[in-house]
Amino acid sequence: MKGLRWYLIWSAILMVGYLVAQYYKPKPTDWTATYLKEDKIPFGTYILYEELGEIFPNAKITPSRLPVYNNLNDKEFVNTNYLFIAGRVSMDKYDYQELVKYMEKGNNVFIAAYELSEFLTDTLNLTMNSVYDYANKNGTPINFVDPALKGERDYIFNKGLGDQYFSKVDTIRASALGRNADGEVNFVKYTYGKGGLYILPSPQLLSNYNILNPSGAIYISKVLSFLPDAKQIIWDENNTKGTIDDASVLRVLFKNDNLRWAYYLAISGLLIFVLFEMKRRQRIIPVVEPLKNTSVEFVKVVGKVYYQQRDNRDIAQKKITYFLEYVRSNYRLKTTLLDEEFISDLVLKSGINEDIVRKLIEMINRLKGAVVINDDALIQLHKLIERFYKQAR
DSSP: OHHHHHHHHHHHHHHHHHHHHHHHSOOOOOOOOOOOTTOOSTTSOHHHHHHHHHHSTTOEEEEEOSOHHHHHTTOOOOSEEEEEESSEEOOOHHHHHHHHHHHHTTOEEEEEOSEEOHHHHHHHTOEEEEOOOTTOTTOOOEEESSTTTOOSSOBOOSTTTTOEEEEEOOTTTEEEEEEETTSOEEEEEEEETTEEEEEESOGGGGSHHHHTSHHHHHHHHHHHTTSOOOSEEEEEOTTTTOOGGGOOHHHHHHHSHHHHHHHHHHHHHHHHHHHHHHHHHOOOOOOOOOOOOOHHHHHHHHHHHHHHHTOHHHHHHHHHHHHHHHHHHHHOOOOSOOSHHHHHHHHHHHOOOHHHHHHHHHHHHHHHTOSOOOHHHHHHHHHHHHHHHHHOO
């Protein structure tokens, strides 16, 4: 007993020590590219969002989780910039039409994304590509086209941050603002009326990781310098967080690794508990055969008995008895004497043709006193009674 107690004590100490070590151990760097303004991880945009007030001192920063169409339709925007920073930017025909109206009024749009929706790339006649080389850890040199902004040295970013470029550009509509060392365009502008659309295929260049790099901060400031000073900056979150309807408790759980695994363990434990409880408490439900309807079999048996005995007189008497009981119950007529008065009363109350009623009553009077009844007479009686039942009211 003493050994067991020491065993439990040491087990508890080791368990507590393990939990403390897990709690205080350094967390690994999260390299997930979220581009969320709240994220301070390397590929979040917390620093850029906080510095927008310095870059555009006169502008009001407005985050928006609405799609482009909902955000711009039937609204008048003047002197604003619309920023999209995401891994993929999705737009359909209606979003694009509202965006064009928005830019033609003198507003500007800046998109930094690895991938654009198919409609957008087809409309802009634009194709994205990458020259990332795993052997070249320094990345591809990039720079601006404008001599006023072009650096004396090319900008080189590790982890392939600046290796994206446009393998196809509509040179008639688009102006090249930046190129890499191979001469490929990596920053373009489309002019719409008084405004413009700026597209950068490398969103990670605007991330926390790159801003903390001095050359990265300089490059980003020059990229955003193409946008004029504005009264309002619309920060798109629809392409990073989704619409407002997507916000839920589960979304928060799945975003955090520890909470996500705790959720999975809780659901798994609940399922296991339910399965074991079902196995332990639920008894096998026996299969109870429903009662069979034996009325048809009974009728067949009775019919066979009568057929084998061939007692036509007994069958005829029973059919006559049942018929007269039907007449007494339904028409309130006495059946002791089946005469002309009875026939007239039955025709009046039943509404059946007098000829049919007369034939039936005459057949009944004839068979009531008969000693032997053949098959034809029995069949004729049956047909007359059935005909009466069908036409009776």
